[in-house]
Amino acid sequence: MNTPMPTLLIIDMQKGMASPAAGPRNNPNAEGNIAALLDAWRKASATVVHVRHMSRTRGSPFWPGQPGVEFQDRLAPLPSEHVVEKNVPDAVVNTGLEKWLRVRGITKLVIVGVSTNNSVEATARTAGNLGFETQVVADATFAFDKVDYHGTKRTAEEVHAMALANLDGEYATITTTRRLLETT
16 A cells, blocks of 8 residues: 555454453454454554543443453454554544544544444544544444434344444444455
8 A cells, every 4th residue: 555554443342342241242353353354454564543432430341450351252353553542432532642643643433333324433433533544444333232312122233223323424434344454
């Protein structure tokens, strides 16, 4: 590639997200797709940022010191990769991430991780609003079942699809792992 690869932003791929207690989810191959992208970025010596959620709610699997807060083994950061800690869904708000990216001249992001309708969507919206060229990888993100405002249970796939639709075109471009690997 003649231009630098976008920065790979991996959101909340922590052990607590892999727990069955998290509930029914879609995209069972998301972790494998994230790992494939991470391998490609590492082979290209491209920039990778890992985001870790640190809950403010005692008893949460993401409360500091709990095993759920640790990164999943195959997606754990290398010492050379930047780690951002957040305690709200958005990885840009109050984390210093925007300044870190701008100081390095980074203008393009590829977002993967969990959950599509929460931290991924919140981060992609802010990144898009701040002028970052943002891509969200549909098959490298996932969501969980959720009851909507009217009390209707929505499947994880429905929640995932709506979150992607909310982002597509206005805040981000939606892509796939295969498309990204073919173009990097």
